[in-house]
Amino acid sequence: MSTLAHKLAGSVAIVGVGTAGCGHAAGHTDLEILSQAAYAAVHDAGLQMRDIDGLATANLSSAMWPLNVVEYLGIRPSFVEGTNIGGSAFISHILPAAHALTSGQCDAVLVCYGSTQRSSTMARREKGAARSLLDPSPYEAPYKPFNPASGYAMMAARHMHQYGTTRRQLAEVAVAARGWAQLNPEAFARAPLTIEQVLEAPVIFDPFSALDCCLVTDGAAAFVMVRADRAKDLAQRPVDVLSCATATWHRQVSGMDDLTVTPAVESGAKAFEAAGLRPSDIDVVQLYDAFTINTILFLEDLGFCAKGEGGSFVEDGAIAPGGRLPTNTNGGGLSCVHPNMYGAFAVVEAVRQLRGQCGERQVAGARRALVHGNGGIPAASQATAILSVAG
């Protein structure tokens, strides 16, 4: 591990968070709800938009998205980060943002995302087709994989084949996420859900039913980072960034060496080493659950259980409200919000938990959170951050 990562530990803090348009934001554009979330995060911190001199953002449609955001928010940042490695972006952005802050390149970084993919008047099918044309995949596209579901479905099938993981264990993940969502007024899917309902739903991408797949919602999320010494003087109790690490291994599912092992083994090990912590030190976990298998794979790859034991780990409500490892406490991408790229929402929920602002779903005494982002098709990029109550 680089000494630089150690030096960053605790030197920057997240001081403002905001969300907007979660669920259904009919009549709004991506930029409008992104701007609302950004405004909420900046003012949550006790700052003004003019205080923002660093920006990290990305989206799936615009190749120069940071410029759209700069113009719309009316800021002129001296640090701009627009790297798009999928939904793990926003978590991966934390490390370059920390470098920019500690080097003095800037003083306050806004990380933000917004999408109205659910309610957008332009059809999702047309956007998907346009993206395929712009980013061809000639060795996979002719077989008509239904991305991203097919890739994750094949990961699940392989995990089931190799380790005996069952559809019932996958269903445990969906039911746990719904249990948390029922405690979260901001969550989109809050109707009661049982394991039997998940198992009885029609299979659409073997072994997945629709209830194994994340939601398709609108939503925007944003957070603000400053150096830890300045954080003390702002409006909220700061949340320190102890570490952040990113790993990228491939682009396509056919380029993935082992469908049961994701780059989270690398990002997680680096993040834990830099923070000087172990999985048993973590009080609350936010994992990017694009599909039910993701949660199981990441619990294994991040070291919360051994490889192959993720299925049994999640049984009997272990990650649900009241379970031994509170996981995806907002309801996750499966039941809370999933507007294409989820990474920023995981950060916002972790910060709210560490501040003790989560009402019914608050994890009592939560002091350290792990936030983990998944990106690409499938699980091609992974980013892990460890956050802590300041001091």
Add this chain to the structure above:
Amino acid sequence: MSSTSPAPGVDAQYQTSLESGTFVIQHCQRCGRYVFQPRQHCPHCDSINLVWHRPSGLGTVYSATAVRLKGNAPYNVSLVDLDEGVRMMSRVEGISCDAVRIGMRVRASVSGIGTDALVVFHPIGDSA
């Protein structure tokens, strides 16, 4: 300016071969490993000395799914590991998508003609 055009890239060479009915992968002349998808240099040893090779066509299903979209017949999407040690996306034909199994032995063939030419697999031996 040269009067001869440079040789086309490896993607175009692969496609030309496929359209003539021949499935090829690359073989690294330095480290001996096989490469797919086609590359400009060997991702294992950095050699640029990659030559085209006709694989045995034999492989094993590494993972598989069935895509069941409304209004469409369900179809298989598979990842196949060729005996040469490379993985590719493809589909297993000749059996129901419900019958495709991880570990099934399969053989490659080129399906379709012209620009529709595509490598697909059929079960062999005990798997058939």
